[in-house]
Amino acid sequence: MNVIRGIQKVPDFKYATIEILRDKETIWDSKTSGKYLVREWTVIDGKREERSGTFFKTIAEAENHVNEYQG
Secondary structure (H helix, E strand, O other): OOEEOOEEOOOOEEEEEEEEOOOOOEEOOEEOOOOEEEEEEEEEOOEEEEEEEEEEOOHHHHHHHHHHHHO
């Protein structure tokens, strides 16, 4: 791990979150194609940025996607 002027640099990483949507909930002003929304994030140089989002019909599909993304 790098240290810059006494501050320990956090390594870059990526993670994903699963959101459970309400019935008939709209995202980005449109109907969803699944009950579960997986959002993909990266953290580079301490800055968090959302990369994408994907809808899934089952929690198992969403969990599999998260595991693949986080590798």
